[in-house]
Amino acid sequence: MIPIGDDNTCRRGNAVINWILIALNILVFIFIQKFGLDDYVTLALAAIPEEILSGRRLFTLITSQFTHAGFAHLIGNMMFLGIFGDNVECRIGKLRYILLYLISGTIGMLLQILLAALAGGAALQMPLVGASAAISGVLATYLVLFPGNRVVVLLFYFIPTTFSAWFVIVTWFLMQILGGLSGLTAIQNGGTAYFAHIGGFLSAYLWGKSYKKKELKRIAEWRKSRTAGYSDGFYWWIVDDD
Numbered sequence: 001m002i003p004i005g006d007d008n009t010c011r012r013g014n015a016v017i018n019w020i021l022i023a024l025n026i027l028v029f030i031f032i033q034k035f036g037l038d039d040y041v042t043l044a045l046a047a048i049p050e051e052i053l054s055g056r057r058l059f060t061l062i063t064s065q066f067t068h069a070g071f072a073h074l075i076g077n078m079m080f081l082g083i084f085g086d087n088v089e090c091r092i093g094k095l096r097y098i099l100l101y102l103i104s105g106t107i108g109m110l111l112q113i114l115l116a117a118l119a120g121g122a123a124l125q126m127p128l129v130g131a132s133a134a135i136s137g138v139l140a141t142y143l144v145l146f147p148g149n150r151v152v153v154l155l156f157y158f159i160p161t162t163f164s165a166w167f168v169i170v171t172w173f174l175m176q177i178l179g180g181l182s183g184l185t186a187i188q189n190g191g192t193a194y195f196a197h198i199g200g201f202l203s204a205y206l207w208g209k210s211y212k213k214k215e216l217k218r219i220a221e222w223r224k225s226r227t228a229g230y231s232d233g234f235y236w237w238i239v240d241d242d
Contacts, residue, residue, distance in 0.1 A: 001153040001168060003083050004160065009146070015086035017094045021101060022078050022085075025131055028066045029074050036070050046127035047109050049116035053124070065105040067129040077131045083151075084135075084142045091145050092211060100207070104137020104200040111199030133196040136176075137204030143169040144208035173201055 029035065033042050047064040051057045068074040089097040109128055116123040142149075142165060149165040180194030 005152040007149040010090035018085035049113040050124040104204040105134030107203040108133025108196035108200030112196035133200035136200035140205035141208040
């Protein structure tokens with residue numbers, strides 16, 4: 001399933017950070033990676049498990065989130081970010097959205113690096129690039145905050161169909177788990193970093209649940225205060241009428 005649209009509850013122009021993140025990813029790919037052709041630069045921006053585990057070049061946990069392996073990798077990630085990111089940013093705010101992107105992306109990378117450490121050998125030298133772990137965090141937060149939204153997807157690449165966000169995102173996540181489990185024995189051969197997706201998703205899902213709980217508490221307190229205000233006003237009106 002390829003998502004191509006959703007119920008957009010965010011006013012146009014409000015999701016500034018989401019558009020900046022998309023622009024940064026595209027600009028890095030075009031001007032710094034030279035359309036993905038400069039392997040030296042791509043490798044310099046990538047997170048290498050062995051280096052991270054030894055405490056070297058830790059900044060690549062961030063730079064790798066804006067680096068992509070090719071056009072298809074970039075376009076796929078930016079489609080997901082463009083469709084799901086704006087609603088999330090408008091709901092949680094700009095600062096939280098930046099932190100969500102960077103922290104869930106970093107946690108996802110670290111989980112993949114942990115698996116590489118357990119596998120050993122060539123897996124420790126395998127470069128990690130892509131915004132997928134960060135975007136997985138965005139998807140998890142979208143699932144928590146907008147489970148009933150409708151998402152338009154392309155079935156078999158050309159049939160537009162509408163499903164609930166809950167169905168689309170949970171299906172996507174299950175595919176990551178299946179991909180990760182099936183690729184455990186081949187983790188040294190590269191390919192999709194499924195556990196980076198899983199780590200980013202789970203960390204953001206837990207945070208999203210906590211955020212929504214606090215959000216509902218604030219709403220309940222606000223409603224309670226409004227109700228108390230109306231009660232006081234009504235009482236005053238009756239007394240005054242006497």
